[in-house]
Amino acid sequence: MPLLPLELAFISTPTKCIIHPLNRLLHTASRSATPAYPLRLSLNAKEQSLVPSPTDEASLTQPFLPPISTFSEKDLKALYRDVLRIDVASTVSPSxxxxxxxxxxxxxxxxxxxxxxxxxxxxxxxxxxxxRLQSRHGPSExxxxxxxxxxxxxxxxxxxxxxxxxxxxxxxxxxxxxxxxxxxxxxxxxxxxxxxxxxxxxxxxxxxxxxxxxxxxxxEDELHHHIMSAMADEGLFHQLQTYASEFLQERDDMPHFQHIVTALCKCRLFSSAIQLLHQQEAKGHLPPMAVYHSLILGLLHTSSPGAAARQAIAWNIFYHMRYVAHPIPSVQLYTDMIRACAHHTEPDTLRGFDLWTEMTVDKRLTPTVDAYNAIILLAARDNRTAHEAIRLAREMLDVGRDADGKPALPLNTGTYAALLESCKHTGDLLRARWALTKLAGDVFTSTSSIDHWTLSNLFHAYASYKVPFVRDMAAPTRSEQPSLEAHKQAQSIEQRLDDIVATTATQSSITSGLQLPQTSKAVLNELDTMMDHLIAEKTSTGNIKTQLPRLFDQVTNLNIVIRSFLRAYFIHAHRVSDVFARAQSIHRLLKLDWSHEVIRLVLSQCARTGSGSPSQETMKFAEELWSAWLGILEKERHLPNRWTPMGLNTPADRREVPISTVRASHISMIWSSFIRLKTRYGDVDGAVQLLKQFERLYPPSTTKTNLDPHMPLETKISLEGPRTLIKVVERGKIDDDTIPPVLVFTDIVALHKRLARDQRTKDINYLTYLLHAYAGNVRDRRSFNLAVNDLEDGWRGKKSVGSDGEAKVKARIKWEKRRARVASRVRTSRR
Structure with a gap:
């Protein structure tokens, strides 16, 4: 039996006996009293007197000293290791x-x-x-x-x-x-x-x-599960039924039910999967938690169109499962729901932390490494809780340390990627370097875990990093007349800054030291170093492959990396021409075409930068990007749009005919940015022609078509059993991501001001008609899709004014105030 820490301390260090005053009185009384047992037996079975002798009297006056421990330091460490032994294995079993x-x-x-x-x-x-004998009796088969x-x-x-x-x-x-x-x-x-x-x-x-x-x-059962999982991933629900009828006839637990639900979700037959689940519930056959888990994951892990509506259905199924069948979800299901909160367009931080508290405090479930990674990612994606991610990572390391200091839940690549996400929001470049070093691993043995999302987050951390020295600090103000001494002092400060930049540039590398870049030029040098390393690995030019370690083998999507790199370059570069030159050199060396991510970033940055007219060089580069953008639209014109809902679509069909990669919001942003550039440059006629071209490609009438079939319209679904499925996600808070490209007033406000200044009434009337047509059709689409009336229910976009009762009260007060104003005007006119 292992000893307790208090017992170990008692054995290892002798303590002094401190006698309480009350105990001292009892001890004195016991010395003067007559012994109750006058005799005692010795080891040789002879009676001996218990009357204390003079030596015993002397011994009683001395305090009691416990025996000195005979344990060595090695034995005590072994005992301590046994006390803090971690019986739960932290490694994941192989598939x-x-x-x-x-x-x-x-x-x-x-x-x-x-x-x-x-x-x-x-x-x-x-x-x-x-x-041969059979051939004699009859014709052989x-x-x-x-x-x-x-x-x-x-x-x-x-x-x-x-x-x-x-x-x-x-x-x-x-x-x-x-x-x-x-x-x-x-x-x-x-x-x-x-x-x-x-x-x-x-x-x-x-x-x-x-x-x-x-x-x-x-x-074996594992082979059955392996085969059915592969069929479910391909959406072969008919083959799964045939497989179960042929090879699983003797099984009563229906192990194929979970995979059939997954296959239906892969084919986007979500209504059929939910109906099949409710039929089993109505019959009294409550499916296992794995079936609900598969349905929830199928609803969560589907891309646009209709992703927001399916996420709302997934949350409804999650709470319905807890109400009907399984009140306590598993740790893995909690983890997936917390990760779903993190992957929202706007992270649902409050709901995610509520689930975490419920899992760890209320249900007393032991979190895993994946669970901690999910909550760390959720905290990292919100600017208000980005620093909380570091505390959660430290808490994860302190869970169940053994005697050697080894944690029961060690940090893995998912943890470092989540911490890098928090560094992106806080601008903590030092911790971002540390996380990148951990993800790089042993680079000389090709064990790097750096992918395109990791590298993109690192470049975003450079973009949010605030340099301590700014070159404008060295220049005199415009109101002051620069004297000779001030000019010399400014030159000396400039030279000192250049020396710091040169020193930082020589010492900077991907995994080097603790010195942070002090100027924007030093940041650009580090960015160029990493991008040159990436280009060298992807192009394998010269002997770079043998000289430098392979860090970016898992970086596949280069367009995302280039977009985040150029974003950091836009923030820290002093001239826009430097960004243009760097972007052109990267695409020339990697032999890449312009992607819509890069085009959207560059055009939006150029449209927002400055207040005057853009330079001729900027407009020339923007025209080049616009030509590339029109080529992308022409190339993907035959592909299904990301905002058009699709019916039966298996994974094999999606591989043969992939969906377009351009989102509707990206199209609107690129078009509005180029219209603003044209307006600022003075080409108003060109901006109006772009507006008319946008109307021809994406007319306002298309906003009422292709409604999302997965929008949850009902407020309550009654089952045949005694329970009901209650909706927990309000319809008005569901984002409709199936809206085609539209333009709003904030997109073309610069063009409207220029038309008003030039008094072009005809173009202003056309602009007014077009914006009202888009806004009205989107409002009608919202009412068709969600059965929500913005004026009656009080909804204003994503956020609600309040409950239905509060909205009606506010509308009533507003109407009464308006009636009072009208009545006062009537009385004034009569007088």
Missing amino acids: YRDKIVDPSLVLPRLSKRIVLGSRQTLDKNINSLSS PVAAPTNLSRGKPYSELLNALQCQQSVLALPLISNSSTSAPIVNATEWASLVDACIRELDFEGVFLVLRAMKTHGQVI
């Missing part, structure tokens, strides 16, 4: 697919064993005595030739041989030894099944499983 042997190693061995063996067995059985199954696959001959061998085993006069001998072991069967799954050949999977049943091989 079933990781346990499967690589099919490329197994397929050649199986082909050599089965393909050749099946040919020899077939020839032997055809020439056997039984076949021809042996079926092997069909070409899975043509073109690396295992096609193997599957044909398995099918042929099944027919051979059905022939008579075959010895029992040949039928009972195992052709393939369990590991090789699993590798063959995994090879078919990697090729998305599920007909071959069915054939392999039938062969396993023929040869008496037991199919």
